[in-house]
Amino acid sequence: TLEVGSRELESRATALYSETREPGQWRAAFTSDQINGWLALQLAEDYADALPDEISEPRVAIGDDRLTLGFRARRGGVETVVSADAAVMLTDEGDVAIRLLAVQAGALPLPVMQVADDVSKACQKLALPVRWTQDNGQPVAIVDVSQNTGKKQAKQIFLDTVELREGAIYLAGHTVAAAAEIDEPADVTNP
Secondary structure: OHHHHHHHHHHHHHHHHHHHOOOEEEEEEEEHHHHHHHHHHHHHHHOHHHOOOOEEEEEEEEEOOEEEEEEEEEEOOEEEEEEEEEEEEEOOOOOEEEEEEEEEEOOEEOOHHHHHHHHHHHHHHOOOOEEEEEEOOEEEEEEOOOOOOOOOOOEEEEEEEEEEEOOEEEEEEEEEEOOOOOOOOOOOOOO
């Protein structure tokens, strides 16, 4: 099951990448089985250095309007399962906002703001396009999905919808070809 899920996720992600390169509408769905298959196999094999040594076996559960990330954590000789609940939505600017709702180590609640600070530092270290803010006292990660690098790009990618429904995440958006740039005539001086 994990192998099938991992292959399906990579196949769908590759197809989505190709679709976003061409002007027009695009959409995709990724199931928790596909994501968990990729996390169990590809993350562990190909990106093992991406996770801190004290974190292992990350998995996700997707419910209606809620995403739960769980993983095994070892600290000071103690091993526990940590789970984090989050809500996912789009901002008015088209970025993805991930609101951290609750974090637990086993059955014990952890301070959400402290966990958000730790995650923020990890995002900075990995140079991820994530900035953190707060809304009603809850930490919110804002993920820039526009791929705006400050350079002129031939196309712009917009995420129009992100939805969490029982067991899957649904994405829809569109790609627009940037307006053709008009070159200024070169300054030619007559001898």
